[in-house]
Amino acid sequence: MTVLVLLEPRCKLTDSNLTTVSAAARLARRLGVELHAVWPGKKVEDQLALLAGLGIRCLHSVEDGVLPQFSHEAWVPFLADLARFLETRLIVAPSSALGKAWCAALAARLGAELVQDCTALEAAGDGTPLVEKPLYAGKIVAALRLVDSPALVTLRPNTVPLERTGEETPDIQFHSIPASNGLCIIQDVVWFAAGTVELAEARVVVAGGRGLGGPENWPLLRDLCDVLGAALGASRAVVDAGWIDQAHQVGQTGKTVSPDLYIACGISGTIQHLAGMRRAGKVVAINKDPAAEIFRHCDYGIVGDLHEVVPALTRELKARRQPVA
Amino acid sequence: MIKICVLVKSVPDTASMPGISEDGRSVVVEDLDYVLNPFDEYAIEAAVQLKELHGAELTAVSLGGERASQALRSAFAMGINNGVLVRAPVATEMSGRGAAVCLAAALREMAPDLILAGKQAVDDDGAQVAERIAEHLGFAHASAVNHLEVKETSLTVKRVFEGGYMVLELPLPALVTTEKGINEPRYPALPQILKARRKPIDEFMVSEPVASLALGWEVESLTVPCPERRRQLLDDNVAAGTAQLADLLRQEFLS
Ligand SMILES: Cc1cc2nc3c(=O)[nH]c(=O)nc-3n(C[C@H](O)[C@H](O)[C@H](O)COP(=O)(O)OP(=O)(O)OC[C@H]3O[C@@H](n4cnc5c(N)ncnc54)[C@H](O)[C@@H]3O)c2cc1C
Ligand SMILES: Nc1ncnc2c1ncn2[C@@H]1O[C@H](COP(=O)(O)O)[C@@H](O)[C@H]1O
Numbered sequence: 001m002t003v004l005v006l007l008e009p010r011c012k013l014t015d016s017n018l019t020t021v022s023a024a025a026r027l028a029r030r031l032g033v034e035l036h037a038v039w040p041g042k043k044v045e046d047q048l049a050l051l052a053g054l055g056i057r058c059l060h061s062v063e064d065g066v067l068p069q070f071s072h073e074a075w076v077p078f079l080a081d082l083a084r085f086l087e088t089r090l091i092v093a094p095s096s097a098l099g100k101a102w103c104a105a106l107a108a109r110l111g112a113e114l115v116q117d118c119t120a121l122e123a124a125g126d127g128t129p130l131v132e133k134p135l136y137a138g139k140i141v142a143a144l145r146l147v148d149s150p151a152l153v154t155l156r157p158n159t160v161p162l163e164r165t166g167e168e169t170p171d172i173q174f175h176s177i178p179a180s181n182g183l184c185i186i187q188d189v190v191w192f193a194a195g196t197v198e199l200a201e202a203r204v205v206v207a208g209g210r211g212l213g214g215p216e217n218w219p220l221l222r223d224l225c226d227v228l229g230a231a232l233g234a235s236r237a238v239v240d241a242g243w244i245d246q247a248h249q250v251g252q253t254g255k256t257v258s259p260d261l262y263i264a265c266g267i268s269g270t271i272q273h274l275a276g277m278r279r280a281g282k283v284v285a286i287n288k289d290p291a292a293e294i295f296r297h298c299d300y301g302i303v304g305d306l307h308e309v310v311p312a313l314t315r316e317l318k319a320r321r322q323p324v325a
Numbered sequence: 326m327i328k329i330c331v332l333v334k335s336v337p338d339t340a341s342m343p344g345i346s347e348d349g350r351s352v353v354v355e356d357l358d359y360v361l362n363p364f365d366e367y368a369i370e371a372a373v374q375l376k377e378l379h380g381a382e383l384t385a386v387s388l389g390g391e392r393a394s395q396a397l398r399s400a401f402a403m404g405i406n407n408g409v410l411v412r413a414p415v416a417t418e419m420s421g422r423g424a425a426v427c428l429a430a431a432l433r434e435m436a437p438d439l440i441l442a443g444k445q446a447v448d449d450d451g452a453q454v455a456e457r458i459a460e461h462l463g464f465a466h467a468s469a470v471n472h473l474e475v476k477e478t479s480l481t482v483k484r485v486f487e488g489g490y491m492v493l494e495l496p497l498p499a500l501v502t503t504e505k506g507i508n509e510p511r512y513p514a515l516p517q518i519l520k521a522r523r524k525p526i527d528e529f530m531v532s533e534p535v536a537s538l539a540l541g542w543e544v545e546s547l548t549v550p551c552p553e554r555r556r557q558l559l560d561d562n563v564a565a566g567t568a569q570l571a572d573l574l575r576q577e578f579l580s
Contacts, residue, residue: 003465032454038496072465072466073465076460091327096486096487097468097469097486097487098486101456101468101469104452104453104455104457104468105456105457105460105466107422107453107457108422108425108456109460111422111424113420113421113540113541113542114422114453116451116452117450134550135352135448135449136343136352136448136449139549140343140547140549140550141549142544142546143544143545143547143548144543144545145542145545146542147542147543151541163421183465184467184494184495184496185493185494186491186492186493187481187491187493187494188492189489189490189491189492190492191488192488198487198488199487201487231439239428244521246505249505252339252363252447253363253364253505255448261574261578272339275339278552279552279575282577282578283554284570284574295552296554298554298556299555299557300557300559300560300573301558301559302558302560302566302567302570303561309563309566312564312567313565313570313571316567316570317574319571320572320575
């Protein structure tokens with residue numbers, strides 16, 4: 001029996017991949033079984049340093065890599081065969097767009113249950129995998145025991161801790177994937193500029209709503225993002241108004257974020273917005289209306305005009321920066 | 326003429342609060358207001374636009390009981406011509422795995438060229454029923470699509486993910502799930518809503534062995550999380566308030 005992690009690297013191995021490995025490693029230890037992982041990209045050797053000490057016994061790599069020229073038709077059957085061969089009890093992946101789509105297709109092939117977007121993975125008293133799954137926009141949280149084997153789970157970024165013990169690196173095993181029957185043709189893969197902080201994985205998010213007044217005022221929030229190393233979020237109202245791209249939307253029909261710190265600027269705090277940021281560590285609200293709902297869901301609030309408060313906060317934070325040694 | 330099926334689901338309105346049963350093992354959803362899953366509105370609008378552009382036969386498909394037929398009526402009002410209610414003979418609780426098996430049984434007989442579904446249903450954010458159906462039917466598929474063009478025998482889609490996107494060409498038959506941004510759903514006027522109420526709905530009964538797939542997980546507990554927020558309002562003088570906040574943030578995060 002094994003536990004199997006699907007790495008989903010995009011440009012590089014993100015923190016959400018590494019914490020997913022950590023959560024899976026803890027479960028594998030509890031079950032007393034080996035942890036294996038699958039690397040879909042090129043140059044598996046270059047990943048070893050990042051994956052050292054995370055508890056992976058064996059890393060499965062596809063010779064030429066399937067990403068970025070990723071083909072579902074080749075990749076998913078390969079994963080299904082590997083999972084069967086390894087007698088996998090549990091398959092774990094980050095709950096990214098690709099991670100979720102692979103797992104849904106893989107679950108169908110294996111006839112297995114899948115719980116997407118979990119916020120915790122542990123072992124129950126008898127060793128059965130136990131996951132925490134938010135339902136109804138996070139208004140209810142279910143603890144589910146995955147009694148069927150195999151089962152699949154995807155884990156939300158920033159919800160499980162990273163644990164590294166020692167320097168041990170995994171063994172590598174190379175596989176080749178038979179040429180696919182070519183259902184889809186990938187015409188193009190485009191990566192946005194590297195260096196921007198990915199919203200779903202950011203540790204700090206600064207988000208703007210209709211209170212911003214217009215798209216010309218984003219620089220106020222972007223400056224605050226820069227001092228905090230934050231990603232920029234937005235309410236649906238401003239996405240619908242065309243002030244910013246949909247990729248920035250936080251909420252029920254946007255992204256779910258769980259940063260350590262969420263700063264809501266000029267956002268009223270409707271239930272659909274709260275659905276996307278309810279699990280943030282600390283919430284700061286800046287709003288000119290003292291009766292705004294967001295103040296009932298924040299740790300710290302400032303009642304005031306964001307056009308004054310935000311630049312002042314940026315200045316105060318800059319003034320408190322540790323001098324670079 | 327190309328045949329398109331759109332998968333639609335009724336979900337509790339987000340503003341409503343589901344309860345927890347006394348034994349703590351199930352969610353009480355009976356008294357809530359139900360709406361069409363917002364992501365399914367994009368799938369319906371995409372289907373209607375394809376029909377306007379190329380001509381197409383559109384059928385909405387929903388699995389469930391009375392509530393599922395409400396979803397079909399909402400789809401009619403938005404411009405879908407036909408509706409199929411998929412019923413399972415046993416009233417067992419179903420996960421995404423079971424729902425996909427039942428829907429796939431119906432869709433296999435309907436043999437559409439294209440299936441459109443939402444990216445996820447916002448009740449349990451399952452994010453899997455559609456992809457599972459595609460795998461069961463052997464259809465090419467793409468998730469979270471925000472641009473779509475249909476050609477003679479294929480489909481070009483733009484599929485978004487964190488940090489990028491890809492452009493794919495899928496041969497028909499295919500399945501696509503829709504992401505926000507693909508279109509702006511047009512909401513129906515009253516006469517269309519009234520007409521939708523009288524439209525006949527076809528039924529497809531799933532055979533018992535197919536529908537009786539047991540759940541592969543058990544509910545250990547259900548809880549209503551109440552994150553303890555401090556709700557502390559800082560000085561509303563801008564200089565004083567922001568200085569206070571900057572100190573707090575530095576202490577708690579930036580040390
Ligand atoms: C099915 C469905 C799905 C939805 N999904 C989402 C979603 O994913 N994400 C989402 O965000 N919404 C979503 N919504 C929309 C949601 O209901 C709200 O309409 C939206 O969140 C409001 O955005 P807002 O807070 O920016 O705007 P508003 O509600 O208009 O609030 C603006 C706030 O800014 C404050 N303000 C104004 N001027 C200033 C100033 N100068 N300084 C400081 N504060 C100021 C005001 O006091 C007010 O509180 C959804 C709705 C539905 C029906
Ligand atoms: N009971 C159902 N009947 C019809 N379509 C469904 C049903 N459940 C899910 N779907 C479709 O599958 C999509 C994804 O659902 P889910 O996997 O539950 O998040 C939804 O947006 C619908 O298009």
